[in-house]
Amino acid sequence: xxxxxxxxxxxxxxxxxxxxxPIFNYGCGSNQDVTVIDFSExxxxxxxxxxxxxxxxLRVAVGAMISPKETFTYYRQxxxxxxxxxxxNVQLIQRKTYGEINELLGKxxxxxAFICSGPYVTGKEKYGFDLLAIPEVRKSTFYQSYLIVNKSxxxxxLEDLRDRVFAFTDPDSNTGKMVPTYWLTQMGEHPEDFFENxxxxxxxxxxxxxVARNLVDGAAVDSLIWEYYHQKNPVFTSxxxxxxxxxxxxxxxxxxSGNLSSKFKDTxxxxxxxMHLDPEGQKILNGLRIDxxxxxxxxxxxxxRKIEENIVILKESxxxxxxx
Numbered sequence: 001x002x003x004x005x006x007x008x009x010x011x012x013x014x015x016x017x018x019x020x021x022p023i024f025n026y027g028c029g030s031n032q033d034v035t036v037i038d039f040s041e042x043x044x045x046x047x048x049x050x051x052x053x054x055x056x057x058l059r060v061a062v063g064a065m066i067s068p069k070e071t072f073t074y075y076r077q078x079x080x081x082x083x084x085x086x087x088x089n090v091q092l093i094q095r096k097t098y099g100e101i102n103e104l105l106g107k108x109x110x111x112x113a114f115i116c117s118g119p120y121v122t123g124k125e126k127y128g129f130d131l132l133a134i135p136e137v138r139k140s141t142f143y144q145s146y147l148i149v150n151k152s153x154x155x156x157x158l159e160d161l162r163d164r165v166f167a168f169t170d171p172d173s174n175t176g177k178m179v180p181t182y183w184l185t186q187m188g189e190h191p192e193d194f195f196e197n198x199x200x201x202x203x204x205x206x207x208x209x210x211v212a213r214n215l216v217d218g219a220a221v222d223s224l225i226w227e228y229y230h231q232k233n234p235v236f237t238s239x240x241x242x243x244x245x246x247x248x249x250x251x252x253x254x255x256x257s258g259n260l261s262s263k264f265k266d267t268x269x270x271x272x273x274x275m276h277l278d279p280e281g282q283k284i285l286n287g288l289r290i291d292x293x294x295x296x297x298x299x300x301x302x303x304x305r306k307i308e309e310n311i312v313i314l315k316e317s318x319x320x321x322x323x324x
Contacts, residue, residue, distance in 0.1 A: 058088040061101045061113040063252070074287035075114070081284055085271055096202055098123075098172040105129045108259035112268065116222075116252050117143075118174030121304045128258035132265060133272045134251050134296040137224060137289060141300065142248035144223040145175035147183075148211050148240040155218065158183055158244055164217035166195045167207045174304055176204060179246045180220040182307045185314035205229075212239035224251075228289060250300030254293070269295070 062075050076092075083090040093110050095101050098119035104110045106127030113129075123129070134141055149155040155164075158180075168191075169176025184194055191198055199216065201207045207219035208226060223245070230237040254272070256265045275281030276292035285292065 056088065057091045058083050058086060059091045059093055059109065059111045061093040061095065061104065061110045061115075063098055063101060063113070063115045063119075074284055077284045078288070081275070081281060082268070082271060086267070098170050102127050102129075102172075105255065105257050108257050110257060111260055112254060112256045114252065114254055116170070116173050116175075117250050117301055117304055118178050119172045120253050120255060121174070121301050121308065122172060124255075124298075129255045130258060130265065131296050131298055132254045132256040133269055133293050134253045134300075135288070135290040136292050136294050137251065139291060140248075141251050141294070141296070143175070143251050144248055145179035145220050145246040146223050146226050146242045147180065147218065147220050147244035148208070148226070148242055149218045150211055150214050151239050151241045153217070153241075156243055159187070161218045162194055163196045165197045165199070166191070167199050167201050167210050167216040167219035169201055169204055169207055169219075169221070171200065174249060174307075175222045175246070176207065176220050178304070178307055178311065182311050182314075183244070185311050188314075190315065208236050208240060212236040222252075247303065249304055250296075253296055253301075 058079070060079050062072070079090040079092065093101075093104060093113075095104070098116055101110065101113055101115060102119055102123035105113055105123075106129070112132060120131070124131075137143075147158060149161070155161060166180075168180070171177055181191055184191055187194075199210075201210060201219075204221045204225040207216075207221050208229065210216045211219050226237055226240075226242075256268065272293040273295070276285055
């Protein structure tokens with residue numbers, strides 16, 4: 001079993017707690033570790049060949065938090081599908097955080113990546129990557145942040161979680177960190193002061209599991225992940241309750257390194273856009289619960305930029321009020 005270690009400095013009554021939390025792996029064979037992916041050409045990023053060799057490899061990163069763990073087998077099929085039609089071997093680049101993936105994109109050590117909307121907004125200019133395409137899910141190109149608590153708890157609103165333990169996903173996650181932080185700044189609060197303690201689970205799957213098992217009191221998660229499990233296998237989501245939903249935001253995009261030529265990026269785009277027309281491609285997309293992959297516009301992410309700006313403004317305002 002694959003384990004993630006979450007360390008809490010204190011929990012409720014001041015106890016030191018070390019939590020070993022298993023990553024979701026239901027839906028797979030009992031001996032299969034879903035975070036170990038069978039890519040025959042997978043190598044670490046630092047071993048990747050130089051781009052000057054006409055892209056003999058397609059180096060791809062899938063953010064560990066943007067999709068349920070059990071769908072990685074379909075992402076493997078997706079990469080193999082793309083690679084075979086481009087005549088390229090596929091190399092999977094895996095990293096724990098969005099920040100690490102963004103840095104590798106900036107260095108040209110990743111060609112394309114499936115990332116969260118938050119890291120796209122915060123990293124696009126800094127790391128120079130481009131918006132390649134987006135998935136359409138249930139006829140929509142938007143998603144939300146869900147604030148969830150255990151179903152048996154008495155919590156009804158965010159204010160009820162004061163002095164409780166809260167799970168964020170990644171420091172750069174939109175739905176798993178930026179949105180709940182924004183909600184708190186609107187209340188004149190900071191996470192470090194409002195909650196008794198906070199942790200990072202580095203996966204929406206793990207955040208759902210933590211709430212379901214009462215390891216934390218609340219969490220903010222990607223609506224796509226929560227809905228995926230609730231429809232397909234609600235063993236853990238059925239033990240949680242949504243007490244707040246955010247406004248819709250642009251769905252997590254597919255991006256490309258700025259080091260790739262415009263011609264090669266257009267070739268990848270056209271391949272992605274036509275996947276749903278091919279029976280093999282449609283089967284892979286169905287496994288990912290994606291209707292089709294379509295063109296995107298940067299304007300869809302403007303509301304996330306405003307959240308980022310407002311967090312800074314509200315934090316400065318509350319800090320100034322506290323000092324006066």
